[in-house]
Amino acid sequence: MNVTVCQSCGMPLTTPAQFGTEADGSTTREYCIYCYKEGKFEQPGMSLEGMTEMCTAILKDEGMDEESARSMLRNQLPF
Numbered sequence: 604m605n606v607t608v609c610q611s612c613g614m615p616l617t618t619p620a621q622f623g624t625e626a627d628g629s630t631t632r633e634y635c636i637y638c639y640k641e642g643k644f645e646q647p648g649m650s651l652e653g654m655t656e657m658c659t660a661i662l663k664d665e666g667m668d669e670e671s672a673r674s675m676l677r678n679q680l681p682f
């Protein structure tokens with residue numbers, strides 16, 4: 604499986620709705636919508652811990668259990 608991950612937070616991008624957007628409204632496959640929106644990085648001051656919490660919530664929404672989501676993120680994020 605070829606999984607695209609956000610180059611900023613490492614979140615797996617599994618649906619087009621998760622891709623970030625450029626200023627012209629096109630999508631980018633480099634970053635997720637939570638990091639990069641309308642050509643700008645979102646929440647530049649966000650901590651990795653905050654990012655982990657946010658991404659854990661997103662993965663839970665997609666049916667992953669919280670512990671696996673959290674440990675996967677801890678492996679992926681540059682702590």
Ligand SMILES: [Zn+2]
Nearest residue numbers: 609612635638
């Ligand atoms: Zn991201």
